[in-house]
Amino acid sequence: MTTSTAVVNPTVSVKLTGAGSTFINPVLQAMISAYQAATPTVAINYQSVGSGAGISALEGHTVDFAASDAPLQAADIAKAPNALTIPTTIGAEAIAYNVPGIASNLHLTGKVIADIFSGNVTTWNNPEIQSLNTNVTLPSNSILVVHRSDSSGTTFVFTGYLSQESAGWNKTYGQSKTIGWPVGLGANGNAGVAGVVQGTTYTIGYVELDYAIANKMTVASVENNAGNWVLPTLASSAAAATSVTSLPAGNGVWSTFNLLNQPGANTYPIVTFSYILVYKDLSVNTDLNVNSADALVNFLYWAVNTGQGQAQGLSYVPLPANVVAIDVATIQSITFGTTALAIQQ
Amino acid sequence: MSNYAVRRFKDRLFFFLGIACIVLAVLPLGSILLEVIVKGLPTLSLNFLTTVPGPGGANVGGIGPAIQGSLILIGLTSLIGIPLGVLSGIYLAEYGDAPYARVMRSLNDVLTEFPSIVVGLTVFLVVVLKVSGSVGLGFSPLSGAIALSFILIPIVARTAEEAIKLVPNALREASMALGVRKWRTTLSIVLSVAKAGLVTGILLAVARVAGETAPLILTVLGNTHFFEGFNEPLAALPLQIYQDALSADPGIQARAWGAALILILVVLSLNIVVRLATRGRMGNSGRK
Amino acid sequence: MKISGDRIFNVVSAVVAATAAVILAITAYTLATGSAPILQKEGLSFFTGIMWNPNPAHEVFGALPYLEGTLVTSAIALIIGVPLSLGIAIFLSEMSPATVRVPISYLVELLAAVPSVIYGLWGLFVFRFYVKDYLEIPLNKYLGWIPAFKGTPYGLDVLTAGLILAIMIIPTVSSISREVLRAVPNPIREGAYSIGATRWEVVSKWVVSYGRSGIFGAAILGLGRAVGETMAVTMVIGNSVGPDAIPTSLLKPSQTMASLIASNVRDASDPLSFSAYIGVGLMLLILGLSINVIAQVMVTRLLKVKGGAVE
Numbered sequence: 001m002t003t004s005t006a007v008v009n010p011t012v013s014v015k016l017t018g019a020g021s022t023f024i025n026p027v028l029q030a031m032i033s034a035y036q037a038a039t040p041t042v043a044i045n046y047q048s049v050g051s052g053a054g055i056s057a058l059e060g061h062t063v064d065f066a067a068s069d070a071p072l073q074a075a076d077i078a079k080a081p082n083a084l085t086i087p088t089t090i091g092a093e094a095i096a097y098n099v100p101g102i103a104s105n106l107h108l109t110g111k112v113i114a115d116i117f118s119g120n121v122t123t124w125n126n127p128e129i130q131s132l133n134t135n136v137t138l139p140s141n142s143i144l145v146v147h148r149s150d151s152s153g154t155t156f157v158f159t160g161y162l163s164q165e166s167a168g169w170n171k172t173y174g175q176s177k178t179i180g181w182p183v184g185l186g187a188n189g190n191a192g193v194a195g196v197v198q199g200t201t202y203t204i205g206y207v208e209l210d211y212a213i214a215n216k217m218t219v220a221s222v223e224n225n226a227g228n229w230v231l232p233t234l235a236s237s238a239a240a241a242t243s244v245t246s247l248p249a250g251n252g253v254w255s256t257f258n259l260l261n262q263p264g265a266n267t268y269p270i271v272t273f274s275y276i277l278v279y280k281d282l283s284v285n286t287d288l289n290v291n292s293a294d295a296l297v298n299f300l301y302w303a304v305n306t307g308q309g310q311a312q313g314l315s316y317v318p319l320p321a322n323v324v325a326i327d328v329a330t331i332q333s334i335t336f337g338t339t340a341l342a343i344q345q
Numbered sequence: 346m347s348n349y350a351v352r353r354f355k356d357r358l359f360f361f362l363g364i365a366c367i368v369l370a371v372l373p374l375g376s377i378l379l380e381v382i383v384k385g386l387p388t389l390s391l392n393f394l395t396t397v398p399g400p401g402g403a404n405v406g407g408i409g410p411a412i413q414g415s416l417i418l419i420g421l422t423s424l425i426g427i428p429l430g431v432l433s434g435i436y437l438a439e440y441g442d443a444p445y446a447r448v449m450r451s452l453n454d455v456l457t458e459f460p461s462i463v464v465g466l467t468v469f470l471v472v473v474l475k476v477s478g479s480v481g482l483g484f485s486p487l488s489g490a491i492a493l494s495f496i497l498i499p500i501v502a503r504t505a506e507e508a509i510k511l512v513p514n515a516l517r518e519a520s521m522a523l524g525v526r527k528w529r530t531t532l533s534i535v536l537s538v539a540k541a542g543l544v545t546g547i548l549l550a551v552a553r554v555a556g557e558t559a560p561l562i563l564t565v566l567g568n569t570h571f572f573e574g575f576n577e578p579l580a581a582l583p584l585q586i587y588q589d590a591l592s593a594d595p596g597i598q599a600r601a602w603g604a605a606l607i608l609i610l611v612v613l614s615l616n617i618v619v620r621l622a623t624r625g626r627m628g629n630s631g632r633k
Numbered sequence: 634m635k636i637s638g639d640r641i642f643n644v645v646s647a648v649v650a651a652t653a654a655v656i657l658a659i660t661a662y663t664l665a666t667g668s669a670p671i672l673q674k675e676g677l678s679f680f681t682g683i684m685w686n687p688n689p690a691h692e693v694f695g696a697l698p699y700l701e702g703t704l705v706t707s708a709i710a711l712i713i714g715v716p717l718s719l720g721i722a723i724f725l726s727e728m729s730p731a732t733v734r735v736p737i738s739y740l741v742e743l744l745a746a747v748p749s750v751i752y753g754l755w756g757l758f759v760f761r762f763y764v765k766d767y768l769e770i771p772l773n774k775y776l777g778w779i780p781a782f783k784g785t786p787y788g789l790d791v792l793t794a795g796l797i798l799a800i801m802i803i804p805t806v807s808s809i810s811r812e813v814l815r816a817v818p819n820p821i822r823e824g825a826y827s828i829g830a831t832r833w834e835v836v837s838k839w840v841v842s843y844g845r846s847g848i849f850g851a852a853i854l855g856l857g858r859a860v861g862e863t864m865a866v867t868m869v870i871g872n873s874v875g876p877d878a879i880p881t882s883l884l885k886p887s888q889t890m891a892s893l894i895a896s897n898v899r900d901a902s903d904p905l906s907f908s909a910y911i912g913v914g915l916m917l918l919i920l921g922l923s924i925n926v927i928a929q930v931m932v933t934r935l936l937k938v939k940g941g942a943v944e
Contacts, residue, residue, distance in 0.1 A: 015573045017484075019566065029400035029569075045568045045578060056907075061475040062483040062566075075689065075903055142785045149872030149896045151687075176688030178874070178897065178906075185789055185886045186872030187591070188896055194593035200787045214402065215593045286475070287483070287576055352831050359833040363728055366720030370807075371740050373800045377747060377755045384758075429652050436646035446650065451929060453653040458854065458925045459660075460861025462891045466898060466914045467660045470667055499653050528642030556748025559863040559895055583750045587864060590754045598758070605751050616746040620739055 005340040008294035011041070016296050017287070018046045020054020020067035022189040023154045023208045024274035027089050027316045028067060031307040035299055042295050048189065052151025052177045058083065058277055061285055064296055066277045069153025070177055071254035082280040084250045084334065086327050087273040088303055090259070090317035092237035093158055094212035095220040095270075097204040098197050099124060099139065107132040107229050108220040110165025110269065116204060117145055117162065118169060119183035124202065139202070146196050146205035149186025151177040157272040158206045161260050206270075209237065210315040224269045225261050236268035238317040243267070247323065250330025251280060271317075276300065283337040293336040300331045301343045378609070385606030388599050394607070398569055398585070398600065405596035408604045410571045410580035414486075415608075417572060418565070418581055419555055421490035426497035426554075427547055433498065434505025439531055441506070450506075456499040465560035468492040473564055484566035484578040492560035497550050504546025508539040545623050552615040556608060558583035582608045660918065668912035670905060679912055685875040687906035694909040696916060698878035702791070702887040703920070705880040706866065707859040709795025714802045714859075715852045719841075721803070722810035727836050738808070745804035753868030756797050761788030761869055764796060769884050784884035792883040794870040798862055802855035809854060809932060813847030814840060850931030857924040860891075861917065867892035890917040 008014075018028075025048035032044045049057075051068035058066035059079040071085055095108060108116075112128050115121040121128050125138040148155045156177045163170040173179050187196040187205075194211040197203045209232050212219050221229040230236050240262040248254050259271045278300070279285065282293040304327040308318040319327070334341055392407055399406030437450050473488045475481040482488045512535050520530040536543070566578035567588060573579075582604050589601035671679055675694055682695020721741060725734055769786030776782045784790075817840050825835040841848070871886020878888040890913045898910040 015570075015577055017566075017568075017578055026400065033400060033404075043570050043573065045570050045573070047567045047569075047578065049566070057484075057566075060473075060483075062473065073689070079904075144785060144787060149874070151897060172691075173686065174688045174690050176686070176691075178687045180684055180686035180691075180693075180875030181873060181877055182875070183877055184873060185787070186874065186888075186896070188872070189591055191592040191594065191597075195591065196789070198593060200789075202785070211593060352834070356831040356833040359836075360724075360728055363720050363724030366717045367724060367737055367741070369717055370721060370744065370800070370803045371737075373755075373760075374740065374744050374747070376759065377751065380755055380759050381751065429649055432646050432649040433652055436643075436650040440643060440647065445647065449650045449654060451926075452657055453650075454929055455922060455925050456653040456657055458857050458861070458921070458928075460863065460891055460917055460921050462861070462863040462894050463660060463664070463914050463918050463921070466894060466911065467663050469898070470663050470911070471659060495656050498656070502650070502653065526637070527639045529638070531642070552746060556750065558748070558750040559891070562895060563898065583748060583864075586750050586754055587868070590750075590757055590868065601754060605754055608748060609751055612746055612748060613743060616743060617739075 004338070005342050006290040006294050006336060007342045008298055008344065009291050012291055013041045013043065014292040014295040016042065016044045016065070016292065016299065017063045018044065018054070018065040018067060018276075019049050019057045019063045020277075021051045021069050021153050021274055022048040022191065023051070023069045023091060023152075023272075024067045024089055025190075026210045026214070027091075027311055027314050030310040030314060031303050034310060035302055035307065042299065044299065050150040050189070051153030051156065055080070055277065058279075064278070064282075064285055064288060064292075065300075067274060068277060069272050069274045070156035071257060071275060072277065073255050077253070077255075080277070080279070082251070083277050084280050084330050085248070085252075085254045086250060086276045086278070086300060086304065086330055087247075087319065087323050088276045088327075089274050089308075089311055090237060090241050090319065091272060091274060091315070092209040092232040092240075092268050093154060093161075093206050093270040093272070094209050094217070094232040095204065095222060096194065096197050096207050096212045096217040097220065098201055098218065100201055102136060102138070102218065104218045104220075105229075105231060106136065106218075106220045107223070109223045110161060113222070114162040114166035114169040116143055117147070117181070117183070118166075118172070119145075141202040144200060144203040145181070145184030146187055146193050146200075146203050147179075147181050147184050148189070148193060150188050152189075153177065153272075153274070154190055154206065154208060155179060157258070157260070157270065160258055161270045164260055213315050222269055224267050225263055226265045226267070228265055230266060230268045232268050232270070234312065234315055234317060236266055237271045239264045239267040240271035241317055241320050241323070244320070244323070247326055250326060250333065276303070278334065280333060281335050281337065282341075288336070290336045290339055290341075293334075294341045297331055297334050297341040298343055298345065300334075301328065301345055304328065304331070305345070381602060381605050381609050384599065384602035388603030389606065393603055397571065401592065401594040401597050405600055408582070408585055408600065408607065410568055411582045411585035411604060412607065413571055414565070414568065414580035415555060415582040417486050417579065418489050418493060418561075419551060421486055422493040422497055422554055423551060425490055426494035427501055429494070430498045430501025430550075431505045431543065431547075433502035435509060435531060435536075437502065437506040438509035439527075439535075453499045453502050456495075457503060459496075461496060461557055462559040464495045465492050465563040468495065468560065469563035483576055484564065485576050486565065486572070486579045487575055489561055489565035489579060489581070492564045493554045493557060496557060496560065497554050500550040500553065501547055504550065505543055508542025508546055509535060511542060512538045541623065545619050548615055548619050552612045556583055556612050558587050562587070664911055664915040664918055668908055668915045671908040671912045674905065679909075680916070683876045683879060685878075687903055687909070689903060692905060694906070694912075696890070696909070696913050698876065699888050699890045699893050699913060700916060700920075702870070702878055702880050703860055703889040703891070703917075705887070706791055706795045706798055706870070706889055707856055709792065709883070710798035710802050710859040711852060711856055713796060714799035714855060715806055717799070718803050718806035718851070718855070719810055719848060721807040722814055723836055723841070726811050726814040727840065728832060738811075741807055742804050744800065749801070749862065749864040750868075752797055752801060752865035756793060756865055756869040760797065761793045764788050764793045768792065773884060780881065781883050784882045786884050789869055789871040790883065790885050791870065791880045791887045794866045794887070794889070795883070797865050797869060798859040801862060801865065802858050805858055806851045806855040809851035810844075810848050813844040813851060813932070816847070817843045846931055850928050853924060853928035853931065857921055857928055860924060861921050863891040863895050867895045872896055890914075890920075
């Protein structure tokens with residue numbers, strides 16, 4: 001029962017800490033920068049340590065909020081009861097490669113990507129790849145697979161895509177934030193994968209679209225549900241979000257929800273929400289008080305509304321109106337003990 | 346002794362092999378210093394040293410919080426680690442022949458060579474996590490300082506023991522002959538005579554701890570802001586270098602080199618100063 | 634009865650001297666209890682298995698590849714680092730002019746002062762390209778038929794990690810070897826020189842063989858350091874997981890126990906996988922401890938018996 005309402009005291013400085021997804025990091029850091037400029041009393045520290053680490057930090061009550069590209073799974077929900085799921089941005093995962101002489105737009109299907117990442121296709125001129133790219137002269141060099149070495153939501157989304165595309169992948173490896181990779185080189189964070197792919201020839205890896213664009217990486221066109229070859233762009237990832245009609249509520253179960261292989265002629269197939277996760281009752285975080293809890297709620301509200309303006313410049317997709325509406329309802333339900341938290345925007 | 350020329354040749358070859366070994370060992374040191382200076386120097390400015398890190402791209406920002414965080418960690422670690430380390434050292438030096446002391450000395454030596462990631466893991470489980478069975482300090486300056494002092498204590502204990510053992514027994518005997526109790530003799534006379542050696546050992550140990558990264562990953566987390574309180578995550582130079590090195594953003598990679606330049610300047614100058622200052626006194630035998 | 638100040642001081646300092654023992658005990662206890670769940674589930678196959686998948690639907694944890702990665706990189710460090718260190722120690726203690734001895738030993742010891750993360754930074758952006766271009770590509774081209782040199786050279790692999798470890802153990806091994814050599818009694822040298830032996834003969838036939846077990850101890854201490862080294866290795870070894878981490882070739886990414894923990898342990902979202910990382914920590918602890926105890930015994934025994942150079 002909510003008995004009173006707290007209003008953030010603007011004269012008291014507040015510190016908030018979040019950790020998790022590296023996928024969301026560029027846009028979240030931009031949001032935080034902009035928010036702090038407007039609200040100097042609120043200092044937000046976000047550490048991009050990987051979604052898995054973020055969720056464990058939330059479960060260990062060592063952070064005030066977590067960010068993850070993978071929704072909470074059953075085991076997480078047990079350890080972080082009453083955590084809320086707030087889709088905060090939408091991003092695509094690019095299949096980036098570094099093959100001298102080959103520009104962007106190499107054609108790949110989900111099945112071939114799965115074969116590459118499971119070590120069944122080991123050279124660039126393998127017939128599986130060549131037959132999709134008849135007008136490209138592919139080298140005979142070995143493919144160097146680059147994957148994430150840390151526990152990551154990006155891996156969760158990517159392996160979810162491979163599981164949908166390849167029965168063999170699904171059976172052997174499945175979908176997870178960390179995988180016992182059969183081949184390849186591990187790198188830490190999206191930035192780490194981007195760095196290794198860029199610095200090493202004949203590599204292929206999966207990175208969040210913004211990292212691929214910011215680093216001018218060459219990326220593959222992937223075959224979508226409609227059978228078209230689609231490059232990862234802002235438009236082609238936005239197309240995935242428009243087709244979403246029914247979403248779980250903020251306190252509902254999101255574990256099986258995804259934005260993979262959405263319908264539409266120009267929809268890029270590997271698209272995901274990135275979520276911010278917070279406790280519904282913020283008083284379970286001993287670091288917080290009513291005032292800082294209210295500041296957190298105000299930041300979250302700002303992030304899913306005004307903050308969305310930061311997305312496009314960084315190749316993330318602003319949330320569609322129906323998602324924002326669900327988020328606002330979720331954010332309004334957050335309390336500190338029995339105290340409701342006022343949103344002043 | 347028939348083949349004198351061959352034997353002489355072998356002897357010469359041997360001499361040059363020795364020189365080659367030294368060159369091979371010193372070459373990496375030269376390369377590291379050169380690269381850190383060449384890549385780190387262009388980033389340096391007052392702004393770089395005093396501002397918070399930016400998100401990348403056009404706004405790389407600086408390493409102010411990392412420098413501050415490292416200073417805080419070094420301070421806290423010294424507060425915890427130096428008294429415990431020195432007192433352990435005193436015991437091992439003054440009462441070191443008992444079987445108990447021998448065991449403690451061996452365990453201390455074992456801890457000196459402990460994998461630092463294991464220390465970090467333990468502190469994470471025992472101190473950081475906010476679950477039952479753990480102290481629950483969270484990612485915080487104190488958690489980091491506890492992890493670092495686990496590394497500092499055995500090194501200080503060891504060097505303190507060696508420094509105190511160098512104090513001539515005649516001094517102790519003279520003091521006690523004047524009726525001064527053993528504990529007063531130790532704390533006033535012995536320690537003041539051993540001061541130079543103690544300070545040397547402590548400074549070298551602190552320099553070593555200042556560069557430790559593995560224990561920090563699991564204890565202070567990192568922070569893009571300046572110090573926010575004793576129950577909040579903290580930035581640190583080695584952590585900043587590790588995180589920035591893994592970035593694909595060239596500006597952030599440059600920030601890693603800038604931070605590395607600062608760290609290496611501090612650590613190496615501490616080492617060089619200490620060694621130059623003690624060269625005359627300790628000669629060859631005091632160093633380890 | 635009045636308790637004397639001496640007694641109090643003795644007891645207090647004795648208690649404090651147990652700090653290291655307490656830290657060791659806490660560590661051992663924490664890691665042992667923390668790894669109980671994974672040992673219950675996997676049993677012996679935690680040590681012998683090669684698959685590693687924290688996905689709850691495919692959950693399996695076998696830590697053998699990381700033990701192998703640790704041992705192989707450390708072995709490379711010893712194979713390269715120990716002869717170099719011994720060369721340095723012999724040069725400094727037996728041959729070098731006194732004027733260069735001190736500056737050179739300072740330089741070598743400065744290698745120990747460089748923080749591990751800076752070795753990693755340098756390894757990632759500088760050294761690995763040297764290794765790739767001047768070692769791995771030629772090795773692969775001319776000796777690629779040997780399994781150890783199979784693969785595609787890209788510098789983030791077992792060889793680079795092993796070489797960086799070799800550099801990092803040089804100061805430890807060379808300074809202890811030097812002390813061991815210094816502990817060799819001078820009459821042994823004088824006797825050899827007096828029968829007309831050259832410097833090379835004196836060192837190789839008498840001095841080194843006299844100090845053999847101490848040098849062996851120094852190498853073991855270097856091994857201990859290599860086994861536990863974390864940051865530099867994590868940044869250059871390629872961080873592969875599962876069967877792919879088995880170091881079948883020098884030109885292959887792998888993983889050590891320390892690097893696995895450093896890059897993954899914060900992922901505690903699944904209790905069993907968290908326990909698995911703690912289990913790897915326990916393995917590292919046991920390996921590190923046994924190596925160290927062996928080294929301590931060998932070095933201290935030798936230095937104690939053969940004249941107190943290390944006071």
